Amino acid sequence: MISAQDFCALLADHGFSLASGVPCSHFGGPIAHLSTQPGRYVPAPNEGSALAVAAGAALGGRRAYVMLQNSGLGNLINPLTSLVMTYQLPILTFTSLRGWPDPATDEPQHAVMGPATPGLLDSIHTPHYTLYAKDGPDEFSLILEQAEKDLAEQRAPFVLVERGAIGKAAAANDPHREGLAAAEAIRVVVATTPQAAVIATTGYTGRDTFAVADSPRNFYMQGSMGHASSLGLGVALTHPERTVVILDGDGALLMHLGALSMIGHAAPANLIHVVLDNRIHESTGGQATTSATTSFPDMALAAGYASAVTCDSEDAVRSAMAQAQAVPGPHLINVKTLPRTGTIPPRATNALSTLDIRDRFQDSLRQ
Template identity: 55%
Template sequence: MISAAEFCAELDERGFTVASGVPCSYFGGPIALLGGRPGRYIPAANEGAALAIAAGAALAGGRPYLMLQNSGLGNLVNPLTSLTMTYRIPVLAFVSLRGWPDPAHDEPQHEVMGTSTHALLDTLGVHHGTLRADAGLCGFRALLDPARTELEAGRPAFILVEKGAVGSGEAPPAPERESLIAADVLRTVAHAAGEDGLIVASTGYTARELFAVADRPGNFYMQGSMGHAVAIGLGLAQADPDRPVIVVDGDGSALMHLGTLSVIGNQAPPNLIHLVLDNGMHESTGGQPSTSGTTDFAAVATAVGYHTAMNCRTESDLELFLRKALHSRGPHLAEVRTARRYGQAPPRATSSAAPHVLAARFANAAQRKGLSS
C-alpha cells in the first residue's frame, strides 16, 4: 500500500496539476487531500464528464488525471473513444477494480465489469497497468513511467487500482443544517405508498435502509446503475399510469444524470413522485462532498416541467407533500434534507436473495400478479 499523501505527492512531482472524477472509497484519501487544496480537484457529475473536464484542462496546457470506479467505466467509453483518443488528448486515469480479482468477494453489481475491465481496455487498445495492494511506492513509480510515455505520444493511459493499494483519508465534516433522519423518511414513504404503490430506491445507503425498515414486494432496490433510479421510475409510471410510483433518489445520483428530469417534465407522467434525499455528500463511498450545495432540485424540477416541487425540511413538510402528491396530477418532486448516517450500514437486499430473484418478486408486484413475499 502507498499512503494517500504519497499518491498525491508523486503525481505532484511529475507535474500533474488537476484531478477530476467520481467518488470511490478506494480513492477516498487522495480526494480528501486534494479537496483541501483549492482548484486541485473538480468533482464531476459522472465519469464521462470527468474525462471531458480533464480533456479541457489538457488542451489548456495542464496535466490532468482522473479517479473513478470501474463500475462506471461504461460512462467513460464514449468520450474516451470519440474525444480523447480521436483528438489525441493525453489523460491519465486511475480506475478502481471492483469485483476483481474474484467477483465472489464483492457485491453482485460489480461482477460483470470486474471480470471485463482488463479485456475492455485491451479491446479499445488502451495502455493499462495494475497497481496491486502490495506494490508500494516503487511499484507505483514503475507504473507511472510507461504511462508517461503513452501520454507524451498523445494517448490515454490507465492505471487499475486493486482494493487497499492506496491509503484512506479522513472524510470531511458533514454540513451543518436542519435535516431529517433518512430511515424515518423512508418509513414515511413506505407508509404513504400503501400496498399498491411502487417504490424505487437509489443505489447506496438509500436502498439498504429501505430494505431494513420496510421491505415489501413493491420495492425495487438498486445496486449499481447510479443515477438511473428516476428513469426506471419513468418506465414504470408510463406502463401503469393509474398506480403511484415513488422514486427515492440521492443528491449524488440525481446530479449524475440530471438531464433525466427534463425528460420527465416533457413526458409528464401523472403518477410519478420523485424524492431527492440530499445530505450533501456521496456517503456510501466515504462522505466526499457532492455539488448539491449550489443546486436547488425543486427549482430545477419546476424549470423543466414537473407539475409541483417542494423543499421539505421537516417531517410535517414531507407528510404534506406526499399527501398532496398522491392525490393530484404529477410529476412531483421533493428535495428532502437528510443528515449523515452514523453506525453500521444495514445489509443490502442481495444479502437475502439474488438480484434476479428480487427483480422477479418486484416484477410480480408491478404486474399486479398478487404474489406476496
C-alpha cells in the same frame, strides 16, 4: 499500499496539478486529500464529465488525471474514444478494480464489469497498468514512468487500482446540520403510499429502504447509479394506474440530471420523485457532492414537473406526500437528510438475489 498523500505528491511531482472524478471507496483518500486544497480537485457528476474536464485542461496546457470506479467505465467510453483518443489528448486515468479478481468477494453489481475491465481496455487498444495492494511508492513510481511514455506519444493510459492499494484520509465535506435521518424519511414516504411501486437507488438508500420498509413492491437498484429516475419513469409510463415513487439521492440525481427534463416532458401524472439530499456520497466515504450549490426543486420546476418542494422534517414530508397524491404529477420532494450514524444496514441482496428482487417486483405490478 501507498498513502493518499504520497499518491497525490508523486503525481504532483510529474506535473499533474488538477484531478477530477467520481467517488469510489478505492480513491476516498486521494479525493479527501485533494479536496482540502482549493483548485486541485473537480467533483464530477459522472465519469464522462470527469474525463471531459481533464480533456479541457489538457487542451489548455495543464496536466490532469481522472479517478473513477470501474462500474462507471461505460459512462467514460464515449468521451474516451470520440474525444480523448480521436484528438490524441494525453490524459492519465485511474480506475478501481471492483469485482476483481473474484467477483464473489464484492457486491453483485460488480460481477460483470470486474473481470471485464482489463479486456474492455484491451479491446480499444488502451494501455493499462495495475497498482496492487502490496505495492508502495517505488512500484507506483515505476508505473508512472511507464505511463509517461504513453503520454509522450499522446495516448491515454489507465492505471487499474486493486482494493487496498491507496490509503485513506478524512473526507472534506459540508453535510446538512438540520434535517432528518434518511431511514425516517424513507419510512414516512413509504407509509404514506402503501400501494406504490418504489424504486430505490443504489447505495445506502436501498439498504435503508430494505431495512425499514421492505416490500415486494420495492425494486432495489444495485449499481447503475444515476438511473433510478429513468427506471422509475419507465415503470410509471407502463403502469399509469399505479403510483410510482422514486427514492433518489443527491449524488445519484446529479449524475444524470437530464432525466429531470425527460420526466418533465413525459409528464407522468403518477410519479413522485423523492430526493434524499445529504450533500455527500456517503457509501463511498463521505465525499462532498455539488448539491450545496444546486436547487433541485428549481430545476425540476424549470424542467416541467408539476410541483417541487423542499422538506426538512417528518411532518413536512408527510404533508408533501399527501399533496403530491392529491393532484397529477410528476412531483419532486427534496428532503434534507443528515449523515448516517451507527451501523449501516445490509444490502437487500444479502437476503434476496437480484432475480428475486426482479420477480417479486414484477409480480406485485400484476396484482
